[in-house]
Amino acid sequence: MMLSGTVIVDAGTVLDDGCVVVEGSHIEAVGPREELLDRYPNHERRAYDLLMPGLVGAHVHSVQSLGRGIADDLELLDWLFEYVLPMEASLSAEEMEVAAKLGYLEMIESGTTTCIDHLSVNHADRAFEAAGELGIRGVLGKVLMDQRSPAGLLEGADEGLAESERLIERYHGAFDDRIRYAVTPRFAVSCTEECLRGARELADAHEGVRIHTHASENRSEIATVEGETGLRNIHWLDEVGLTGEDVVLAHCVHTDESEREVLAETGTHVTHCPSSNMKLASGIAPIEDYRERGINVAIGNDGPPCNNTLDPFTEMRQGSLLQKVDRLDPVAASASQLFEMATINGARAAGFEELGALREGWRADIVGLTTDLTRATPLHDPLSHLVYGAHGDDVVLSMVDGRVLLEDGELTTADADAIREDAREVVLSLDEHREAADRVRP
Numbered sequence: 001m002m003l004s005g006t007v008i009v010d011a012g013t014v015l016d017d018g019c020v021v022v023e024g025s026h027i028e029a030v031g032p033r034e035e036l037l038d039r040y041p042n043h044e045r046r047a048y049d050l051l052m053p054g055l056v057g058a059h060v061h062s063v064q065s066l067g068r069g070i071a072d073d074l075e076l077l078d079w080l081f082e083y084v085l086p087m088e089a090s091l092s093a094e095e096m097e098v099a100a101k102l103g104y105l106e107m108i109e110s111g112t113t114t115c116i117d118h119l120s121v122n123h124a125d126r127a128f129e130a131a132g133e134l135g136i137r138g139v140l141g142k143v144l145m146d147q148r149s150p151a152g153l154l155e156g157a158d159e160g161l162a163e164s165e166r167l168i169e170r171y172h173g174a175f176d177d178r179i180r181y182a183v184t185p186r187f188a189v190s191c192t193e194e195c196l197r198g199a200r201e202l203a204d205a206h207e208g209v210r211i212h213t214h215a216s217e218n219r220s221e222i223a224t225v226e227g228e229t230g231l232r233n234i235h236w237l238d239e240v241g242l243t244g245e246d247v248v249l250a251h252c253v254h255t256d257e258s259e260r261e262v263l264a265e266t267g268t269h270v271t272h273c274p275s276s277n278m279k280l281a282s283g284i285a286p287i288e289d290y291r292e293r294g295i296n297v298a299i300g301n302d303g304p305p306c307n308n309t310l311d312p313f314t315e316m317r318q319g320s321l322l323q324k325v326d327r328l329d330p331v332a333a334s335a336s337q338l339f340e341m342a343t344i345n346g347a348r349a350a351g352f353e354e355l356g357a358l359r360e361g362w363r364a365d366i367v368g369l370t371t372d373l374t375r376a377t378p379l380h381d382p383l384s385h386l387v388y389g390a391h392g393d394d395v396v397l398s399m400v401d402g403r404v405l406l407e408d409g410e411l412t413t414a415d416a417d418a419i420r421e422d423a424r425e426v427v428l429s430l431d432e433h434r435e436a437a438d439r440v441r442p
């Protein structure tokens with residue numbers, strides 16, 4: 001297949017009249033359209049306004065999709081313990097599948113082709129199967145919670161780690177290696193030392209398995225961990241083995257100098273979630289500082305209850321603007337830096353090689369957008385448009401491993417109308433679960 005248009009190869013390279021040739025699951029060639037038309041005269045041709053690498057959502061909660069709008073404008077602990085966790089606890093296996101499908105549908109529709117997905121404690125199989133069916137690439141993990149957790153989510157460390165191992169054996173490398181596993185403690189507050197150390201042991205026992213958790217999102221979390229362990233949160237995670245090149249930490253909003261040194265020295269990846277940090281008033285993650293230290297910073301939408309969309313273009317824009325305001329410096333966090341966070345940096349965090357740019361021999365994860373929009377006129381600078389002006393709705397093509405998942409804006413791998421209809425029905429039945437779960441706040 002031959003895709004032509006303005007090609008964003010990576011943050012530093014734009015081909016105005018370019019072309020990407022896809023063979024099987026990989027990119028066969030990238031270059032000027034005229035030249036490749038001669039070299040590949042018999043390939044099926046498709047034209048787009050803009051082509052770019054598929055975006056990487058490096059911290060999302062697909063299974064929270066049914067909680068969109070249930071907990072706006074609330075204090076974090078109310079948000080978490082009275083709404084989000086009870087919602088997760090209440091979901092049946094069927095509802096979890098609906099939630100996951102809704103999340104993957106929204107991601108595929110809006111240009112995210114790879115996600116690092118923090119699932120829930122229960123029914124993780126349904127999300128793995130949904131990701132496989134819809135065709136997205138992802139690093140997914142069942143959540144571990146063995147203390148300070150509401151009924152329905154609290155699970156012993158041994159039990160949670162054993163279930164994680166079963167899922168690793170079943171799904172790590174599944175669906176032609178599009179799906180991989182991350183051992184996923186919720187955060188240090190809800191996990192014992194035994195659980196956190198066990199997470200490291202489990203990841204070490206299986207090649208390519210990553211570790212993904214939340215870290216230093218808000219001050220009360222840090223105070224709780226410090227009160228219990230005597231250590232700052234990142235030092236505690238480092239102590240129990242949860243730092244390193246295979247570890248992705250979401251947020252890292254509140255870190256001190258010594259914690260930042262640990263992140264840099266260990267090669268730990270950080271996922272910045274600007275919309276979530278703003279909506280929950282968590283603070284501003286110092287991502288410019290992280291970047292200057294050589295820490296790999298990716299970007300993610302977090303979950304629908306704290307965002308409320310999974311549109312990755314919004315996140316690039318917010319991420320840039322927030323740093324500029326924080327530093328009172330309009331030069332900070334440029335469009336190309338944010339684009340790198342959402343592509344190549346995200347691919348590095350997820351651990352997929354040859355992903356995050358449109359290069360010969362790399363994986364054919366490609367997104368196409370329309371720019372036939374008032375909002376995109378005139379189009380002086382395609383990269384500027386993608387970061388500051390584009391919306392997920394502009395996406396018309398999503399491809400993973402050379403397989404078209406979205407064509408003319410329509411999902412090809414499942415019935416999108418049916419997914420939305422199923423989701424509407426589940427939301428209607430959530431109220432009674434929520435009422436019952438409200439009582440379990442610690």
Ligand SMILES: [Zn+2]
Pocket residue numbers: 059060061118214250302303
């Ligand atoms: Zn999160």
